[in-house]
Amino acid sequence: MDASKYKDINLPDRILLGPGPSMMPARVSQALSMPVIGHLDPAFLAVMDDVKDLLRYVFQTENEFTIPVSGTGSSAMEAALSNFIEPGDRVLIGVIGYFGERMVEMASRYGATVDRIDADWGEVLDTDIITTALKKHPYKLLALVHGETSSGALQPDIKAIAAAAHQQGALFLLDTIASLAGSPVKVDAWDVDVAFTASQKALSASPGVAPITLSQLALDTLSKRKSPVGNWYMDLTAIQKYWGGSRNYHHTAPVHLNYALREALRIVAEEGLEARFARHQRNVEQLWEGLEELDLEMLVRRENRMHTLTTVKAPPGADADQVKQRLLDEYNIEIAGGFGPLAGKIWRVGLMGHSSRKEYVTLLLAAMREVLSSA
Amino acid sequence: MDASKYKDINLPDRILLGPGPSMMPARVSQALSMPVIGHLDPAFLAVMDDVKDLLRYVFQTENEFTIPVSGTGSSAMEAALSNFIEPGDRVLIGVIGYFGERMVEMASRYGATVDRIDADWGEVLDTDIITTALKKHPYKLLALVHGETSSGALQPDIKAIAAAAHQQGALFLLDTIASLAGSPVKVDAWDVDVAFTASQKALSASPGVAPITLSQLALDTLSKRKSPVGNWYMDLTAIQKYWGGSRNYHHTAPVHLNYALREALRIVAEEGLEARFARHQRNVEQLWEGLEELDLEMLVRRENRMHTLTTVKAPPGADADQVKQRLLDEYNIEIAGGFGPLAGKIWRVGLMGHSSRKEYVTLLLAAMREVLSSA
Numbered sequence: 103m104d105a106s107k108y109k110d111i112n113l114p115d116r117i118l119l120g121p122g123p124s125m126m127p128a129r130v131s132q133a134l135s136m137p138v139i140g141h142l143d144p145a146f147l148a149v150m151d152d153v154k155d156l157l158r159y160v161f162q163t164e165n166e167f168t169i170p171v172s173g174t175g176s177s178a179m180e181a182a183l184s185n186f187i188e189p190g191d192r193v194l195i196g197v198i199g200y201f202g203e204r205m206v207e208m209a210s211r212y213g214a215t216v217d218r219i220d221a222d223w224g225e226v227l228d229t230d231i232i233t234t235a236l237k238k239h240p241y242k243l244l245a246l247v248h249g250e251t252s253s254g255a256l257q258p259d260i261k262a263i264a265a266a267a268h269q270q271g272a273l274f275l276l277d278t279i280a281s282l283a284g285s286p287v288k289v290d291a292w293d294v295d296v297a298f299t300a301s302q303k304a305l306s307a308s309p310g311v312a313p314i315t316l317s318q319l320a321l322d323t324l325s326k327r328k329s330p331v332g333n334w335y336m337d338l339t340a341i342q343k344y345w346g347g348s349r350n351y352h353h354t355a356p357v358h359l360n361y362a363l364r365e366a367l368r369i370v371a372e373e374g375l376e377a378r379f380a381r382h383q384r385n386v387e388q389l390w391e392g393l394e395e396l397d398l399e400m401l402v403r404r405e406n407r408m409h410t411l412t413t414v415k416a417p418p419g420a421d422a423d424q425v426k427q428r429l430l431d432e433y434n435i436e437i438a439g440g441f442g443p444l445a446g447k448i449w450r451v452g453l454m455g456h457s458s459r460k461e462y463v464t465l466l467l468a469a470m471r472e473v474l475s476s477a
Numbered sequence: 478m479d480a481s482k483y484k485d486i487n488l489p490d491r492i493l494l495g496p497g498p499s500m501m502p503a504r505v506s507q508a509l510s511m512p513v514i515g516h517l518d519p520a521f522l523a524v525m526d527d528v529k530d531l532l533r534y535v536f537q538t539e540n541e542f543t544i545p546v547s548g549t550g551s552s553a554m555e556a557a558l559s560n561f562i563e564p565g566d567r568v569l570i571g572v573i574g575y576f577g578e579r580m581v582e583m584a585s586r587y588g589a590t591v592d593r594i595d596a597d598w599g600e601v602l603d604t605d606i607i608t609t610a611l612k613k614h615p616y617k618l619l620a621l622v623h624g625e626t627s628s629g630a631l632q633p634d635i636k637a638i639a640a641a642a643h644q645q646g647a648l649f650l651l652d653t654i655a656s657l658a659g660s661p662v663k664v665d666a667w668d669v670d671v672a673f674t675a676s677q678k679a680l681s682a683s684p685g686v687a688p689i690t691l692s693q694l695a696l697d698t699l700s701k702r703k704s705p706v707g708n709w710y711m712d713l714t715a716i717q718k719y720w721g722g723s724r725n726y727h728h729t730a731p732v733h734l735n736y737a738l739r740e741a742l743r744i745v746a747e748e749g750l751e752a753r754f755a756r757h758q759r760n761v762e763q764l765w766e767g768l769e770e771l772d773l774e775m776l777v778r779r780e781n782r783m784h785t786l787t788t789v790k791a792p793p794g795a796d797a798d799q800v801k802q803r804l805l806d807e808y809n810i811e812i813a814g815g816f817g818p819l820a821g822k823i824w825r826v827g828l829m830g831h832s833s834r835k836e837y838v839t840l841l842l843a844a845m846r847e848v849l850s851s852a
Contacts, residue, residue, distance in 0.1 A: 103534050105746035108527055111736055116514050122729060126513045134733055135510035138501045138683065139491050140811045152483055159478050172685060173548045176728040177710045208709045302729060308513065310547060310685045310731030332707055334583045335552045351816075353551040354497060354677060356685030356734070358509055361486055371480035436515045441726075 116430075117457075119466055120438040121251045121280070121411055121450050123302035123309050124457040126366075130307055133365035134358050141355040149364055150345060150355075156367035160282060160305070160375070161297060161315045163289035169345040170311040170363055171336060172356050175279040175300030178312030180208050181336035182275050182296045183245065186320070188329050189213030191242040194235060194272070199223045200252035200442055201277060205245050212332050214242075223253040223443055224401045224413065233266040243273040243295075249281035252442060254402045254413030254450065256281065261292040268293065273323060279303060282313075283370055284382045284410035284454055295320040301359065304382070304410050306455030307366035311359045314338075366455075382409040385458045389451065392467035396474065401448055410454045413440070415447065417474075422446050425473050433469045491805075492832075494841055495813040496626045496655070496786055496825050498677035498684050499832040501741075505682055508740035509733050516730040524739055525720060525730075531742035535657060535680070535750070536672060536690045538664035544720040545686040545738055546711060547731050550654040550675030553687030555583050556711035557650050557671045558620065561695070563704050564588030566617040569610060569647070571602050575627035575817055576652060580620050587707050589617070598628040598818055599776045599788065608641040618648040618670075624656035627817060629777045629788030629825065631656065636667040643668065648698060654678060657688075658745055659757045659785035659829055670695040676734065679757070679785050681830030682741035686734045689713070741830075757784040760833045764826065767842035771849065776823055785829045788815070790822065792849075797821050800848050808844045 118125050139146050150169075157168045171181050183205060187193060192215045195205050202218075209216050219235050221227050227246070236244060244267040249256050257263075260276065267274040275296040278287045282297075284304030289297050295317040302309035316324070316338065324339055331337040335353065343350040370378060386409045390400060393414055401413040416422035422439055426449060429435040440448035451466065453459075493500050514521050525544075532543045546556050558580060562568060567590045570580050577593075584591050594610050596602050602621070611619060619642040624631050632638075635651065642649040650671040653662045657672075659679030664672050670692040677684035691699070691713070699714055706712040710728065718725040745753060761784045765775060768789055776788040791797035797814055801824060804810040815823035826841065828834075 103746050103749065105743060108531065108739075108743045108746065111508055111511055111524070111740060113511050113514055113520050113524075113736075114518075115512055116518065118513065118515060120515055123513050123515060123732065131510045131512075133486055135506045136486055136488050137490055137506070138493065138498050138677070139488055140493060140495055140498060141684070143489075143491065143805075143811065145488050149486070149488075156483065173552065173710060174728045174731065177548065180708070180710045204709075211705055211707055211709055300729065302513075308731065308733045309516070309729045310734055330586055332586055333555070334579075334586055335548060335555045335711075353549045354675070354684045356549065356683065356731075357498065358683045358737075359685055359731070359734070361488075362733075364483075365486060368480060368483045371478045371483065374478065430518075436518065 114434055117435045117462060119451055119453065119457055119462060120436045121452050122300065122454060124304070124306050124452060124454040126306055126308065127369055127456050129369065130362050130365045133361040134308060136361050138357055141357060142349065142351065146357060147349065149360055153360055153364050153367065154345065156364065156371055157313050157315065160367060160370055161287065161289045162291065163315050165289065165315045165317055167321060167342055168315040169341065170301070170313045170360065171341065172353060173312060174309055175312045177336060178298035178300070178314045179205060179277060180333060181314055181338060182298050183208045184212050184333040184336055185331050185338045186243055186273055186296065186323060187212040187214045188327060192217065192239050194219065194241045194244045196227050196232065196246040198226055198247060198253060198255055198257065199250035201247045201250055224255055226255050226257045226406050229259045229262050232263055236266055236270040236272060241270065241272040243275055245275040247277040248287065249408045249410060251280040251411050254408050254411050255406050256285065256408045258406065264293045273320060280408065280410055283378060285379055285408070289315055301363055304455040305366050305370065308359050308362040310356055311363055382453065382458045385453050385460060385463050386412060388460065388463045389453060392463065396467070396471060410452060412451045414449045414451060416449060420474065422449060428473050429469055435466060435469060489809055492810045492837060494826055494828065494832055494837060495811045496827045497675065497829060499679070499681045499827060499829040501681055501683065502744055502831050504744065505737045505740045508736040509683060511736050513732055516732060517724065517726065521732060522724065524735055528735055528739050528742065529720065531739065531746055532688050532690065535742060535745055536662065536664045537666065538690050540664065540690045540692055542696060542717060543690040544716065545676070545688045545735065546716065547728060548687060549684055550687045552711060553673035553675070553689045554580060554652060555708060556689055556713060557673050558583045559587050559708040559711055560706050560713045561618055561648055561671065561698060562587040562589045563702060567592065567614050569594065569616045569619045571607065571621040573601055573622060573628060573630055573632065574598050574625035576622045576625055599630055601630050601632045601781050604634045604637050607638055611641055611645040611647060616645065616647040618650055620650040622652040623662065624783045624785060626655040626786050629783050629786050630781050631660065631783045633781065639668045648695060655783065655785055658753065659833070660754055660783070664690055676738050679830040680741050680745065683734050683737040685731055686738055757828065757833045760828050760835060760838050761787060763835065763838045764828060767838065771842070771846060785827060787826045789824045789826060791824060795849065797824060803848050804844055810841060810844060
């Protein structure tokens with residue numbers, strides 16, 4: 103082995119304006135470089151307690167069970183579904199884009215009979231249609247995506263939808279991966295039973311841990327399971343024994359990612375949720391106005407747009423992939439393209455967490471003007 | 478929210494001589510603090526290529542499919558089992574401690590009929606007994622733990638056992654979580670079909686990613702599955718599309734943990750595997766001699782001891798938990814206790830990766846002498 107062919111790591115300074123990861127504050131980087139300690143060390147248990155506490159603030163909940171699982175956002179989605187599905191359960195899933203499709207796929211793998219309610223990518227679901235669908239069968243749960251990063255649409259009316267689910271005896275699961283900490287998510291006020299997110303979107307921590315919170319109704323449902331959870335690593339009852347009182351070993355927690363998450367959450371708390379939501383709204387509105395001035399059209403109608411991610415239609419004649427590539431090569435700016443039915447048709451611009459900054463919006467608009475005029 | 482009650486992170490400088498995480502070299506810490514970039518950025522794809530390459534060196538394999546999954550070692554164990562088990566498959570699992578038990582539990586959750594071969598904690602399995610057991614039924618796979626961190630025993634004779642499994646048409650899976658990079662693991666020469674490890678043991682990277690490698694026979698088996706893998710997040714065929722040629726998005730890779738893993742692997746390559754194994758052996762032998770001078774007895778007979786983790790019997794009259802606690806409180810040294818049938822009876826001392834150093838052995842022995850004489 104000639105080790106000398108592997109050089110010192112040398113990464114470009116990117117400006118991350120895609121669907122995540124977002125920019126990370128310097129304080130979060132510093133937390134990552136803190137010394138490693140054991141996952142059962144009293145000093146690490148104190149870090150865990152702060153993380154749980156701060157997560158409750160961000161999820162706007164009193165839920166005791168509020169922890170990060172040790173994987174990325176998709177693993178939290180799978181934790182949410184696998185823990186509440188037993189083989190043969192019937193579930194209802196709203197699909198307004200790629201991540202709704204992913205939930206359908208995951209639920210099927212855990213043996214659920216899945217019914218789905220679809221809207222075109224870029225649209226949202228009508229509350230009446232959901233309410234009607236919920237009455238067709240007794241459902242174990244209803245699962246929706248709050249902010250659909252594949253389309254840029256934000257599902258409104260969550261409180262009424264949660265109430266409709268509970269009316270029919272179904273649990274209500276909400277994917278807040280792309281919305282939490284960038285726009286309001288009120289777990290308790292909306293009566294959401296299971297909400298989950300990712301670390302590297304509007305929280306601006308390092309990817310690889312994913313927070314999840316469970317209501318009392320969710321905990322009661324867990325305690326009544328007849329079969330073990332299909333997924334051992336994401337078995338929330340076992341994980342809670344480590345994160346909760348008894349501190350039983352389950353798996354080695356990613357200690358550095360938890361340091362980073364704690365620091366990122368502390369920054370959210372210092373800014374305050376309301377100020378943070380207002381900042382995201384202010385910056386995204388500047389983006390929308392600037393894009394319109396460039397004669398670009400958004401995919402999603404204004405009232406349903408996410409504040410953390412904007413989908414922009416590539417104009418006729420523009421090569422969407424080439425524009426994206428030039429922004430990366432010439433300006434070190436990362437934005438994303440579309441996929442599925444939107445492949446080659448849109449750009450996805452994320453202003454999430456530490457990436458939601460006026461200077462980035464101004465730069466991106468100026469860079470797009472230059473690139474589009476010289477395409 | 479009063480954010481001021483959450484103080485700057487302030488962690489003790491521990492000397493980690495437990496079953497992992499191990500000490501991390503400063504260069505690995507520096508890699509963790511490198512800037513975040515996108516998981517589809519060309520610069521990150523280059524990091525991934527180096528990680529795969531270097532992992533092949535450490536696993537001593539040419540396997541194309543050699544990647545880290547995005548979770549801790551237990552998630553790699555679950556990836557190994559869930560991808561190769563279909564409901565109704567019969568599997569054989571060797572149990573010489575806690576992590577063998579864990580494989581039994583995981584395999585059951587994926588619908589396998591599990592037969593087990595047991596040895597007492599501290600003992601290893603006899604190759605003839607395994608060979609005889611393999612002939613009783615047609616098994617889909619045989620799974621063993623190489624280094625059992627709960628007991629300190631290293632299963633010998635892996636090459637012969639792998640041959641016996643193949644003779645009977647079974648795949649051979651090996652948990653190398655606590656052995657890889659600390660003592661020889663020869664995936665190709667031993668003909669292991671699936672081997673997996675963790676980042677925070679003898680590799681001395683940050684916890685939260687877990688390398689796994691698959692032989693051609695394992696890949697062929699995967700391609701013949703009749704049912705989807707039960708676990709979406711750990712579906713290796715889908716993950717390979719991201720780590721392999723087509724770079725299809727599956728989930729957001731933990732970018733910082735991959736920087737750290739790359740740097741840790743580079744350090745292994747610079748030292749060289751043979752020198753690294755010799756260092757682990759030299760230091761652990763110094764530990765064993767020193768413990769004997771303290772009139773302490775090892776749980777495992779010498780020829781079956783791991784070089785990365787030593788289990789020591791607490792002497793009559795000593796309070797094992799109290800000694801462990803005093804080492805932490807007075808010396809900042811982390812060692813671990815026993816669990817299961819060994820709870821309160823042993824200490825577990827890890828000399829893994831960057832923790833396998835002469836100065837730590839000398840310190841630990843001197844500290845134990847002081848603590849035991851003043852207990």
